[in-house]
Amino acid sequence: MDVAKEKAQILDENGIRRTLTRIAHExxxxxxxxxxxxxxGIRRRGVPLxxxxxxxxxxxxxxxxxxxxxxxxxYRDDLTTLSQQPQVHQTKVNFPLGDKTIVLVDDVLFTGRxxxxxxxxxIDLGRPKSIQFMVMVDRGHRELPIRADYVGKxxxxxxxxxxxxxxxxxxxxxxxxxxxxPD
Amino acid sequence: xSLQSKHMLGLQHVSDEDIITILNTANAMKDIIKxxxxxxxxxxxxxxxxxxxxNSTRTKTSFDLAGKYLSADTVGLSASSSSVQKGExxxxxxxxxxxxxxxxxxxxxxxxxxxxxxxENINCSVINAGDGVHEHPTQALLDMFTISEHKKDFKGLKxxxxxxxLHSRVARSNIWGLTKLGAEVSxxxxxxxxxxKMEKMGVKVYTNMEEALAGADVVNVLRIQxxxxxxxxxxxxxxxxRLYGINQERLALLKDDAIILHPGPMNxxxxxxxxxxxxxxxxxxxxxxxxxxxxxxxxxxLTGGEKVEDVN
Numbered sequence: 001m002d003v004a005k006e007k008a009q010i011l012d013e014n015g016i017r018r019t020l021t022r023i024a025h026e027x028x029x030x031x032x033x034x035x036x037x038x039x040x041g042i043r044r045r046g047v048p049l050x051x052x053x054x055x056x057x058x059x060x061x062x063x064x065x066x067x068x069x070x071x072x073x074x075y076r077d078d079l080t081t082l083s084q085q086p087q088v089h090q091t092k093v094n095f096p097l098g099d100k101t102i103v104l105v106d107d108v109l110f111t112g113r114x115x116x117x118x119x120x121x122x123i124d125l126g127r128p129k130s131i132q133f134m135v136m137v138d139r140g141h142r143e144l145p146i147r148a149d150y151v152g153k154x155x156x157x158x159x160x161x162x163x164x165x166x167x168x169x170x171x172x173x174x175x176x177x178x179x180x181x182p183d
Numbered sequence: 184x185s186l187q188s189k190h191m192l193g194l195q196h197v198s199d200e201d202i203i204t205i206l207n208t209a210n211a212m213k214d215i216i217k218x219x220x221x222x223x224x225x226x227x228x229x230x231x232x233x234x235x236x237x238n239s240t241r242t243k244t245s246f247d248l249a250g251k252y253l254s255a256d257t258v259g260l261s262a263s264s265s266s267v268q269k270g271e272x273x274x275x276x277x278x279x280x281x282x283x284x285x286x287x288x289x290x291x292x293x294x295x296x297x298x299x300x301x302x303e304n305i306n307c308s309v310i311n312a313g314d315g316v317h318e319h320p321t322q323a324l325l326d327m328f329t330i331s332e333h334k335k336d337f338k339g340l341k342x343x344x345x346x347x348x349l350h351s352r353v354a355r356s357n358i359w360g361l362t363k364l365g366a367e368v369s370x371x372x373x374x375x376x377x378x379x380k381m382e383k384m385g386v387k388v389y390t391n392m393e394e395a396l397a398g399a400d401v402v403n404v405l406r407i408q409x410x411x412x413x414x415x416x417x418x419x420x421x422x423x424x425r426l427y428g429i430n431q432e433r434l435a436l437l438k439d440d441a442i443i444l445h446p447g448p449m450n451x452x453x454x455x456x457x458x459x460x461x462x463x464x465x466x467x468x469x470x471x472x473x474x475x476x477x478x479x480x481x482x483x484x485l486t487g488g489e490k491v492e493d494v495n
Contacts, residue, residue: 071211074215074223074224074225074253074483075223075224075225079225080228084185085185085483085484087204087207087208088208088211088212088480088483089211090210090211090214091211091214120224121223124218124220124222124223125218125220126219
């Protein structure tokens with residue numbers, strides 16, 4: 001699968017850990033505590049990131065925030081153009097959204113289309129008080145008017161490059177790397 | 184993740200991987216049915232036409248709702264109130280709805296092989312919702328999905344299908360699907376209702392109910408089609424009920440955690456007694472919900488994107 005060449009490592013295990021700790025503090029600060037905050041990870045790598053953030057928040061504040069999982073497949077805007085239907089996974093948000101501030105969590109913010117789909121998917125589950133957005137890496141090249149509230153790393157890239165956030169839970173290793181697609 | 188064919192004509196020619204893909208997708212779809220807002224925008228702008236030449240409540244409604252929950256536009260046509268009454272042929276009727284922009288035609292027809300013929304003559308996807316005594320794949324898929332929610336694995340699972348096997352498309356589709364996933368399938372019924380050479384489909388054949396039920400994990404009870412009773416396939420409903428009805432004594436022959444399926448509509452007191460139909464082991468209502476989930480999965484998998492090359 002990985003024919004792309006690794007160009008540079010942006011974050012290592014410690015880098016990811018420190019970034020998540022910083023963002024956990026930012027979430028707590030911005031919301032003046034986490035009483036009505038819940039995290040929702042976007043499949044696939046947003047899910048372990050959301051779980052780690054929840055863990056960090058618990059260490060800092062002593063409060064457990066609910067964590068949900070969002071599968072946005074059915075909300076994609078490119079379903080009519082893909083030649084293969086992507087596999088649908090389960091969405092698991094087992095708490096009422098009504099009075100909550102939801103922090104959507106994803107690994108990479110690129111065109112903004114995933115975030116758009118996630119917003120629609122979330123709003124179909126209920127009416128949260130507000131929605132905030134956290135990403136590990138913002139790599140630019142937005143195609144929609146979307147921005148993140150919490151950013152792990154701003155990373156200017158070319159469109160030929162691929163940013164890959166790798167997490168132990170899925171990839172056996174914690175790191176953020178840039179690779180370049182062959183011409 | 185798309186299926187190998189753009190049609191769903193029967194389970195005989197569907198691969199086990201495709202069956203598993205459908206069941207996994209149905210699992211995600213079932214969550215949508217349980218939500219307050221039972222709608223996702225996935226099939227916006229797609230059109231599903233149900234073309235029914237036989238009566239049906241649950242299959243037709245189930246396809247209709249499955250399409251609507253995925254935001255497709257659905258239109259129902261029934262033979263009794265359409266140009267079919269004026270003598271229009273099946274293919275002409277289907278071409279007409281295709282010309283109006285249908286992407287999927289769901290067909291129920293009394294002739295075996297009708298959906299295959301339709302698939303060869305029109306460009307949209309065709310889903311077989313029952314063709315004569317041939318196949319009823321979505322019923323079998325929802326039965327299998329229901330089984331998969333209660334049992335860990337199909338491998339070695341003992342499934343007994345009871346009743347009029349001869350006239351049952353549900354039985355045939357179930358046998359194809361279940362044996363592909365490794366289940367041990369038995370059929371049981373009066374000799375007049377068992378087609379010859381059933382063993383070739385890979386099933387065990389019984390006429391004695393007690394032998395067929397011993398140690399079963401799943402029992403699928405078929406409806407006795409009262410309209411066929413005139414053919415004299417069994418002497419009386421009372422005798423059928425006594426010899427092949429599912430009652431509490433027979434329930435005791437099954438594994439303790441066995442489940443009872445019935446495709447509906449039930450003839451209470453004939454093929455199944457009420458105490459069994461309403462017991463905790465009966466999963467008949469779950470089957471109805473799961474039917475919508477399975478049909479959503481199929482509509483999603485068959486209609487998305489550029490048409491996949493047809494292998495049939």
